[in-house]
Amino acid sequence: MIRLSAFSDEAASDLQGQIAALKRNGIPYMEIRAISGKNVKDLTLEEAKEIHEELEKNGIEVWSIGSPLGKAEVDADLDGEYGDVVRHVCQIANILKTDKIRMFSFHNSYDDRERVFENLRKMVAIAKEYNVGLYHENEKNVYGDTIARVLDIMENVDGLKYIYDPANFVQVGEKAEDSLNALHSKVDYFHIKDVIFETSELVPAGCGDGMIEELVKRIDGDKVLTLEPHLMIFDAYKSIDTEEMKTKFHFESNDEAFDAAVTALKEVLKEAGYKEINGGFTK
DSSP: OEEEEEOGGGTOSSHHHHHHHHHHTTOOEEEEOEETTEEGGGOOHHHHHHHHHHHHHTTOEEEEEOOOTTOSBTTOOTTTHHHHHHHHHHHHHHHTTOOEEEEOOOBSOTTOHHHHHHHHHHHHHHHHHTTOEEEEEOOTTSGGGSHHHHHHHHHHOTTOEEEEOHHHHHHTTOOHHHHHHHHGGGOSEEEEOEEOTTTOOEESTTSSSSOHHHHHHTOOSOEEEEEOOOOSOOTTHHHHOOSOOOBSSOOSSHHHHHHHHHHHHHHHHHHTTOEEETTEEEO
């Protein structure tokens, strides 16, 4: 079975708007990144408890913490202040009843691979104290942005798990066929974002060069697809990414863009032979 999750802050900033977008589109899981413009890593533990109660009341589960951990300089102090940030995010994960945290592999780190590995090992060890797994996402301008460097991390850091983002690979010049062949069977779940190679314009799933259709066809067994469409500027983007967001299509609102992204992904699943049943997709 394939299940859907989403970065619902792309639909609305506030929690109620995010819940409404998920329920409207039949998505039972949230990858929580920001609430009312406040990044998940900056939530207090009390705020996390209140969010969990509201989500539980509405039948929404947190699939993963969409944290920015690892979007930091490679000299971040994992034995001091930055280690405390990792612990805080792990505590939030425990409160929100998820054992997954999305993270990255440090800025300005291409020439400091051993420090990257050391940092990642320390982060994995901290997360283990809280029975939480860390899931590395390939991302522009971090060590693990290319196929080769993601494989390098896989070979050198025990205990780390992985997310595959097809658009992020395309945006660093990797062909989707190459990244799929190298990594599809090695990752734990997928972020669904599509992009046109020549223009770097972000588009709904199946409209770009990320080979989302092939990604879906190769899935064997149970997997989760988290929508991270980036089809329109949203509040949290302004604080997490300094690059211009280039999009091909115009939408009147974030809700409209989010719904279009869901519709496009569901069409890809339908064309691959899946049927939507009770919040999941089966063949």
